[in-house]
Each structure stands twice: as C-alpha cells, then as structure tokens.
Amino acid sequence: xxxxxxxxxxxxxxxxxxxxxxxxxxxxxxxxxxxxxxxxxxxxxxxxxxxxxxxxxxxxxxxxxxxxxxxxxxxxxxxxxxxxxxxxxxxxxxxxxxxxxxxxxxxxxxxxxxxxxxxxxxxxxxxxxxxxxxxxxxxxxxxxxxxxxxxxxxxxxxxxxxxxxxxxxxxxxxxxxxxxxxxxxxxxxxxxxxxxxxxxxxxxxxxxxxxxxxxxxxxxxxxxxxxxxxxxxxxxxxxxxxxxxxxxxxxxxxxxxxxxxxx
Numbered sequence: 001x002x003x004x005x006x007x008x009x010x011x012x013x014x015x016x017x018x019x020x021x022x023x024x025x026x027x028x029x030x031x032x033x034x035x036x037x038x039x040x041x042x043x044x045x046x047x048x049x050x051x052x053x054x055x056x057x058x059x060x061x062x063x064x065x066x067x068x069x070x071x072x073x074x075x076x077x078x079x080x081x082x083x084x085x086x087x088x089x090x091x092x093x094x095x096x097x098x099x100x101x102x103x104x105x106x107x108x109x110x111x112x113x114x115x116x117x118x119x120x121x122x123x124x125x126x127x128x129x130x131x132x133x134x135x136x137x138x139x140x141x142x143x144x145x146x147x148x149x150x151x152x153x154x155x156x157x158x159x160x161x162x163x164x165x166x167x168x169x170x171x172x173x174x175x176x177x178x179x180x181x182x183x184x185x186x187x188x189x190x191x192x193x194x195x196x197x198x199x200x201x202x203x204x205x206x207x208x209x210x211x212x213x214x215x216x217x218x219x220x221x222x223x224x225x226x227x228x229x230x231x232x233x234x235x236x237x238x239x240x241x242x243x244x245x246x247x248x249x250x251x252x253x254x255x256x257x258x259x260x261x262x263x
Contacts, residue, residue, distance in 0.1 A: 006033040008058070009040045014051035015199040016044035016101075023059025028067040029114040034088035041092060045101055052202040054195050055122060056106035057115075062131065065113025068140065086146055089114065093149055096121040097218050100211040102202055106195050107131045107172070107181075108188060117147025120154055120180070123214070126194045127172040127181045134169035153221065154180055206244040206260055213239075 008019040018040045020027035029037075044053045057063055074082065096103065105111075105122035109131055116133045119125050135144045144151075144164055151160055155178060163170065175181040185191045202210070216235045220228040239245055244260060251258035 004036055004040070006030075007036045007040055009043070011044075011047065011050060013199070014049065014203050015195070016047065016050040016053040018044065018053065018055050020055075020057045020063055023057070023061065025067065026061035026064035026110070027057040027059070027115070028064050029089065029118065030067040030070055031085060031088060034086075034092065038088045038092045038095065041095055041099075041103075045095070045099055050101060051207060052102045052104060052199050054104040054106050054199075055118065056195075057108055059109070061109040061115075062105075062107045062111040063115025063118050064110065065115050065137075066142075071140070071142075089117075090146055093117075093121055093146065096150070098215050100214070101207075102198075102210060102214065104195055104198055106191050107133075108191060110134070112169075113137055113144060114147060117144065117150060120147060120150040124183075124198055125175075125181045126183045126185060126191060126198075127175065128188070128191060129172050129184050129186055131172040131175075132169045133172070133175050133180070134167060135164050136167035136169075138165060139167045204257070206248060206258070208242055208244045208261070209239060 004021075006020070006022055008017075008021045010017040010019075018037065020029070020033060020037070022028060022033070027033075041053070044050050074085075077085070102124065103122045104124040104126065105119040107119055107125060107127035109128065110133075111119045111127075111131065112134045113136060116135055119127075119133070135147070137144045148160075148164075155163075159170075159178065162168070170178075172181055172184055176184050183194055185194055212235065216231070219235075220231055223231060244258075247260065248258045
C-alpha cells in the first residue's frame with residue numbers, strides 16, 4: 001500500500017518496521033492510523049523476506065491512544081457506527097493472535113491507553129527506562145475494553161484492573177519487574193541496538209517453527225493443562241514430519257548454520 005499518511009513502513013533486511021508517524025499529536029491510534037497499521041501489519045506478515053516486525057513511534061511518544069478531539073463527537077454516532085468504529089484495531093489484535101512472525105514493540109516514550117494495548121499485543125517489548133504505561137480511559141468516561149484481550153494475558157489481574165479503574169501509570173521499571181517489558185534500555189541508540197539484536201536472533205531460528213509455534217503457544221495458553229498436552233501432541237506432528245527439523249539437526253551435527261526454507 002503506497003501513500004501512508006499516519007505511519008511509515010520500511011524493511012531493513014529481514015526486519016519489517018512500522019512507525020506511528022504523528023509525533024505532533026503523540027502518535028494517536030485513531031481510526032485512520034489503526035486502518036493503516038492493520039494494512040501495514042498484513043503487508044509485513046505476507047512479505048516472505050520479513051522474519052520479524054518492529055512497531056515504534058516517531059518523536060518522544062510511543063502512542064498516546066485514541067484522539068480525544070475525535071472522541072468529543074462520538075455521542076453523535078448511531079449505535080451501529082459506535083460498534084463499527086474500533087473495527088480496524090480489533091482486527092489488528094485478532095491478526096496478532098495468529099501472526100506467523102514475531103512482533104517487537106520498541107517503546108520510545110509514553111504508551112497510554114490503546115498505546116499500551118499496542119505494546120501488549122506484541123511478543124517482545126523493549127522500553128526506554130523513562131517510558132511509562134497507563135490506561136487513563138476512565139478519566140475521560142471510557143474503559144479500555146478491547147485491550148483487555150491481550151493485557152489480561154501479560155499483566156497480573158489485580159494490578160491490571162487497578163490501572164484500568166484509576167488510570168494511574170506505571171513506569172518501565174515496574175513494567176519490567178511484572179514481566180510486561182522484556183528488556184530495559186537507557187537511550188534511543190540502545191533501543192535500536194536491542195531491536196537489531198532481536199532481529200538477528202529471529203533470523204537464526206526456523207521460520208516454520210516460529211510460525212507454527214507462535215500460533216500453538218497462543219492456543220495452548222488458553223487451554224487447561226490436560227487440553228494443552230493433548231493439543232501439543234497433534235501440533236508437534238507437522239514439525240516432526242517437516243524439513244526444518246531434519247535440516248536443523250543436520251546443521252547442528254555438522255557444526256554449520258542451518259539453511260532454512262522460507263515459511
């Protein structure tokens with residue numbers, strides 16, 4: 001898709017990059033941005049040259065969430081329009097549940113409301129130590145409904161509910177202590193270096209294993225232990241019978257890098 005208005009889309013080797021690009025408004029996740037983000041995510045996932053994807057924000061903020069200037073007009077919508085308005089971001093959350101490729105959030109500043117949800121839908125979160133996370137929707141008469149779907153799986157339940165009910169932020173250090181953030185960095189240069197480090201790691205692993213394994217993880221995480229064990233036996237079969245296991249084992253024994261086929 002050409003002519004992006006709200007985002008920038010690039011590919012650097014095997015790394016796809018999506019940058020929210022409205023720094024003057026702290027990169028709001030309004031409907032236009034969400035629509036472009038969904039299209040960019042679909043494009044990067046479909047690109048065979050892309051092995052991993054990073055999402056970040058331009059300027060000093062990661063994403064400020066919804067645009068309150070637009071939300072002042074919401075009361076004039078019909079019920080059908082109100083139901084349909086968040087569809088692009090709902091679709092992006094759905095797409096991320098089954099993404100064939102790992103997605104990294106490079107949190108370069110505040111990640112508020114839908115911005116915290118955007119970080120939460122990613123597999124890896126790298127954050128500046130000075131970044132903050134918050135869901136202040138209740139302070140303006142909303143509740144962060146949609147992002148519960150991902151955040152309830154990555155933030156302890158009582159703390160998540162407290163954050164949603166009060167709107168109070170947590171800093172990146174606390175988010176790291178809770179396991180929401182994978183890696184803390186001190187500077188923008190270190191943030192980019194960490195992104196490139198993960199991109200190199202994802203280049204070295206089997207794209208087939210990542211594609212099947214990521215989907216299996218999402219599925220099994222929501223099953224009982226007994227159900228997950230049953231599912232795991234079935235989900236192992238295509239990996240056992242596929243070419244990548246044979247190539248990976250052979251490469252290990254021959255002390256050489258594996259030559260993976262594209263996913």
